[in-house]
Amino acid sequence: MDWTAEITAAAARLQGHIVRTPLLDSWTLADIPLTLKLEQMQHTGSFKARGAFNNLLSMDVPKAGVVAASGGNHGAAVAYAARQLGHRATIFVPEMAGPAKIALIERAGADLHVVPGVYANALEQAQAFEARTGAMQIHAYDAPATVAGQGTCFAEWDAQGLVADTVLIAVGGGGLLSGALAWWGDKRRVIAVEPETSCALHAAQQAGAPTDVDVSGVAANALGARRIGQIAFDLASNTPSVLVTDDAITDAQRRLWQDHRQLVEPAGAAALAALTSGAYRPEPGERVAVLVCGGNIAPDPLG
Numbered sequence: 001m002d003w004t005a006e007i008t009a010a011a012a013r014l015q016g017h018i019v020r021t022p023l024l025d026s027w028t029l030a031d032i033p034l035t036l037k038l039e040q041m042q043h044t045g046s047f048k049a050r051g052a053f054n055n056l057l058s059m060d061v062p063k064a065g066v067v068a069a070s071g072g073n074h075g076a077a078v079a080y081a082a083r084q085l086g087h088r089a090t091i092f093v094p095e096m097a098g099p100a101k102i103a104l105i106e107r108a109g110a111d112l113h114v115v116p117g118v119y120a121n122a123l124e125q126a127q128a129f130e131a132r133t134g135a136m137q138i139h140a141y142d143a144p145a146t147v148a149g150q151g152t153c154f155a156e157w158d159a160q161g162l163v164a165d166t167v168l169i170a171v172g173g174g175g176l177l178s179g180a181l182a183w184w185g186d187k188r189r190v191i192a193v194e195p196e197t198s199c200a201l202h203a204a205q206q207a208g209a210p211t212d213v214d215v216s217g218v219a220a221n222a223l224g225a226r227r228i229g230q231i232a233f234d235l236a237s238n239t240p241s242v243l244v245t246d247d248a249i250t251d252a253q254r255r256l257w258q259d260h261r262q263l264v265e266p267a268g269a270a271a272l273a274a275l276t277s278g279a280y281r282p283e284p285g286e287r288v289a290v291l292v293c294g295g296n297i298a299p300d301p302l303g
Contacts, residue, residue, distance in 0.1 A: 001144065003182035007151035010054045014152055017053045017084070019043060021153075023160055028259045030275040034288055035164060037157050040268050040295030044104060046222075047153055047176055047293050048077035048140070053085075054149030055138045061087050064135040068092070069126035071119045071172070071221045072101025073267075073294055074140040079108035090129060092122040097221050100298035118215055119173075120226040141175030142229030150179030153291070158183075164289035168193055168280065170270035171201050171241070173225035174232020176293060181235040192241035193274040195219050195249065200228040202241050209233070218246045222267030222294055244270060248277035256292070263301065268294040 024036045043049040052074070056066065065088030068078040075091035082089035089110040093102060094117050105112050115122050119140075130137045139146055153176070166189040171177045180190050192201055197217035204210045210233050215224035228236075252269035255276060256262040271290045274280040282288050 003148070003151065006144065006148040007155055007179070007183050010058075010148040011152045011155050013057045014050060014053050014149070017057070017081075018049055018152075020156060024260060024262070026260060029255055029272065032282055032286075032288060034275070034290055035162065036272070036290045036292050037153070038262065038292050039153060040262070040264050040292055044073070044076040044080045044108070045294060045296040046073040046077065047150060048074045049081060050152050051146035051149035051175060052077040052081040052138060054152070055143070055145040056081050056085050056087065058145050059136065061136055062134050064133045065089055066138050067126050067129050067135040068138040068140065069119065069123035070097070070140055071224055072097040072105070073222055073296060075110070076101060076104045076108055076296070078138050079105050079110035083109050090135060092126040092129070094118050094122045096224070098298045100300045101221065101296050103300070104296060118220070118226060119224055141173035141178070141225070142231055144231070146175050147178040147182055147231055150176045151183045152179070154180050154183040162289060163287060165189060165287045166191060166282065167289045167291065168271040168274055169291045170194070170223060170267055170293050171232075172198070172223035172267070174201060174229045174236065176291070177201070177239070178229070178232045178235050181239065190239055191274065191280055192236060192239050193271045193280070194241060194243055195223055195270060196243045196245055198224045199243055200225050201232065201236060202243060204228045204233050205237060205241060218249055219266035219270055222265060223270060242274050242279045244273040244277055244279050248273040248279065252276050262292065263297055264292055264295045265297045268292050
């Protein structure tokens, strides 16, 4: 697949539908100067709106509408995009999505189903709904249109003048990471960051193929994919990856708030946690950037 062409087309398609999210330069978060892209300021509080809109704008949506399984952020993005474009959306989320993200999806007007278990259980029910009704499935990460949509984040970052040797990106199912690798190829070094307790990419790299993992921890409702997507594995089988603890993630959350008044969810702070905890140590002079991916903190600080 010509990913550059797909992402370029997606960027044109998304004009007027997504936020051009800002950058933040920091000299206090770590021992080196950092550039952060604040994708938590995207519609519905995460980068997921990019993939959602790209799917809906590039395909013929059936009368039954769209269906998606989600840990929370993807469901909110699909619900929002569907409402903006006049389509019906049915969203399945696990109970672990939490009340803040569930409320966000409800406000977007979707037909919401909360199911026991984890993301994989929600995906099973979404697939059954697709088979039963003919609704169009919008996969959270393992679909070309989703990956191309997420890739627009990195095309946009380049257009904003990104100067970095290395970019740190949090990984759940791998859609955001796939977008970065699809856009940059070997032009920049990408580091995948996962929680120790939700590390589907790390497990796949160790096994040589996607494999199921148990998921838990503070970021599991956003980074809790049980199995890495095939697209992500194909693109990232040799991508360096590091693991971070829950304590490191919550410490990075606090630092973002204390230093820059950026309120983010655990997943949004996971990539930064690799630096602040020492899980990733840059070489002298290495220019580093961090993608802050989500801001749907629970509980919602403003109710």
